Amino acid sequence: MSNIRITKQFTFETGHALYGYDGKCKNVHGHSYKLDVTVIGTPISDSDNAKFGMVIDFTDLKKIVKEEIVDVFDHATVFNKNTPHVELAKELKDRDHNVLLVDYQPTSEMMVIDFAQKIKNRLPNAIKLHSLKLSETATSYAQWYASDNG
Ligand SMILES: Nc1nc2c(c(=O)[nH]1)N=C([C@H](O)[C@H](O)COP(=O)(O)OP(=O)(O)OP(=O)(O)O)CN2
Numbered sequence: 569m570s571n572i573r574i575t576k577q578f579t580f581e582t583g584h585a586l587y588g589y590d591g592k593c594k595n596v597h598g599h600s601y602k603l604d605v606t607v608i609g610t611p612i613s614d615s616d617n618a619k620f621g622m623v624i625d626f627t628d629l630k631k632i633v634k635e636e637i638v639d640v641f642d643h644a645t646v647f648n649k650n651t652p653h654v655e656l657a658k659e660l661k662d663r664d665h666n667v668l669l670v671d672y673q674p675t676s677e678m679m680v681i682d683f684a685q686k687i688k689n690r691l692p693n694a695i696k697l698h699s700l701k702l703s704e705t706a707t708s709y710a711q712w713y714a715s716d717n718g
C-alpha cells in the first residue's frame with residue numbers, strides 16, 4: 569500500500585511581541601496565523617473499518633490540532649516568560665486578558681517547533697507527522713519537516 573501525505577489547514581489570530589528584537593516586531597502586535605499540518609501514512613485497507621480508505625479522518629486531525637493549538641493560541645497574546653514581558657503578561661492577565669506564557673521567543677520558527685511536538689504527542693502510532701508550515705504573513709513562514717529532524 570502506498571504512503572500518502574494528507575494536509576489540513578488551520579487559521580488563528582494571535583498577538584505576540586519579540587522582546588529584545590531590533591525591529592518593529594518588538595512591539596505587541598498580532599498576526600492571522602495559517603498552519604498547514606501534513607501527516608503521512610497508508611490508507612486503511614479494511615473495508616469494514618468506518619475509516620476505510622483514509623490515512624486519518626480529517627475530522628480527527630482537526631480535533632487534535634484544535635485542542636492542542638488553535639483553541640489555545642486563538643485570540644491569545646504570547647510572551648516569552650523568560651523576559652521582562654512577564655510583568656506585562658501579569659498585568660494583562662489580572663485584567664482578564666487571554667495571555668500565554670511560553671518558554672521560548674515566540675517567532676514563527678520557535679512556535680512551529682512547539683506545535684510539532686504537541687501534534688506528534690497526539691497522533692496514533694501508525695500516522696507520522698510529515699511537516700508543518702506556519703505563516704505569519706502572506707510573505708513570511710516557517711516550516712518544520714520530520715526528515716530534517718532526525
Ligand atoms: N526569522 C524571523 N524573522 C522575523 C519573525 C519571525 O518569526 N522569524 N517575526 C517578525 C515579526 O513578528 C513579524 O512577522 C514581521 O515580519 P515581516 O515579514 O517583516 O512582516 P511585514 O508585515 O513587514 O510583512 P511584509 O509582507 O513584508 O509587509 C519579524 N521577523
Ligand SMILES: [Zn+2]
Pocket residue numbers: 584593597598599704
Ligand atoms: Zn509578529
